[in-house]
Amino acid sequence: MKPEAPPKAVLRLREAGLRPTRQRVALARLLLENGGRHITAEQLHGEARAAAIRVSLATVYNTLHQFTGAGLLREVVVEPGRSYFDTNTTEHHHFFDEAKSELLDIGGDGIVISGLPRPPSGTEVRRLEIIVRLGPDRH
Amino acid sequence: MKPEAPPKAVLRLREAGLRPTRQRVALARLLLENGGRHITAEQLHGEARAAAIRVSLATVYNTLHQFTGAGLLREVVVEPGRSYFDTNTTEHHHFFDEAKSELLDIGGDGIVISGLPRPPSGTEVRRLEIIVRLGPDRH
DNA sequence: TCAAGAAATAAGAATTATTCTAAACTGCGG
DNA sequence: CCGCAGTTTAGAATAATTCTTATTTCTTGA
Numbered sequence: 001m002k003p004e005a006p007p008k009a010v011l012r013l014r015e016a017g018l019r020p021t022r023q024r025v026a027l028a029r030l031l032l033e034n035g036g037r038h039i040t041a042e043q044l045h046g047e048a049r050a051a052a053i054r055v056s057l058a059t060v061y062n063t064l065h066q067f068t069g070a071g072l073l074r075e076v077v078v079e080p081g082r083s084y085f086d087t088n089t090t091e092h093h094h095f096f097d098e099a100k101s102e103l104l105d106i107g108g109d110g111i112v113i114s115g116l117p118r119p120p121s122g123t124e125v126r127r128l129e130i131i132v133r134l135g136p137d138r139h
Numbered sequence: 140m141k142p143e144a145p146p147k148a149v150l151r152l153r154e155a156g157l158r159p160t161r162q163r164v165a166l167a168r169l170l171l172e173n174g175g176r177h178i179t180a181e182q183l184h185g186e187a188r189a190a191a192i193r194v195s196l197a198t199v200y201n202t203l204h205q206f207t208g209a210g211l212l213r214e215v216v217v218e219p220g221r222s223y224f225d226t227n228t229t230e231h232h233h234f235f236d237e238a239k240s241e242l243l244d245i246g247g248d249g250i251v252i253s254g255l256p257r258p259p260s261g262t263e264v265r266r267l268e269i270i271v272r273l274g275p276d277r278h
Numbered sequence: 279t280c281a282a283g284a285a286a287t288a289a290g291a292a293t294t295a296t297t298c299t300a301a302a303c304t305g306c307g308g
Numbered sequence: 309c310c311g312c313a314g315t316t317t318a319g320a321a322t323a324a325t326t327c328t329t330a331t332t333t334c335t336t337g338a
Binding site: 019021022023024055056057058059062080081 | 314315316317318319324325
């Protein structure tokens, strides 16, 4: 008799209303136990395979979207034809290095935007994102 | 003898170093003579067909990218799997209505952002974009 | 005005990321 | 331990975009 304490990932999933299945728990571990990541579905699938987690690519996509819906992840779209998922769900922004196709967080604290018009009637703001696109320093 | 003055679109293309071919001139007219548009390749192809311009989808894609490279257009990426091209190349930002999949310009004047960190070394800022994502007003 | 070479276009195949489908599997309440 | 709703899977399907190759069209210079 050893009443195992449920691992943290299992609790996070339950709180989010998602059944803690084998693959969701495994993916949650990869994602949520290493903060500050920006990862594509293919990359996560690769990491899962590398970690000997048997999970299909379709499930990786499903899971990423479910996590996003549950507020565990944030989807970031900066390149045509590819989505990144950000494990940082607090208010923040991004640098995007176009040469390396790499996202970098810009902490949300201390950033102030003034002069924005109010949204058109019938709509309200869901999220405000700043993307600072970077290229190689030409000098 | 009637020494036709070259239409404006032809001049714009020449300035940009692009040969004024039949299809480029036609697409330039559709795009540049109606300011403030946000259009996808498929949409532009549709408009061209509607205007009885015979042009292939591949050429529409090529042309949009060439125009973007030449600074006549700006590419805006807000949705996974689809690119918009913006005929407004002045400094400005966007509302994105997620329900209608529609972009709206936010004039760049009077918008001030403070508190941004400087870019990582080896890189420099190519463009700064603000995207304000909108959803239906829930009340 | 014409010919030749360079550049551009078109049609369809190919690619890439993602979503869908239908069947097999599994966590969980009873 | 049963059963079923919710999940997962493999592979097919889709959507946007890019590539390939042959053909066509600009431009230049004789």
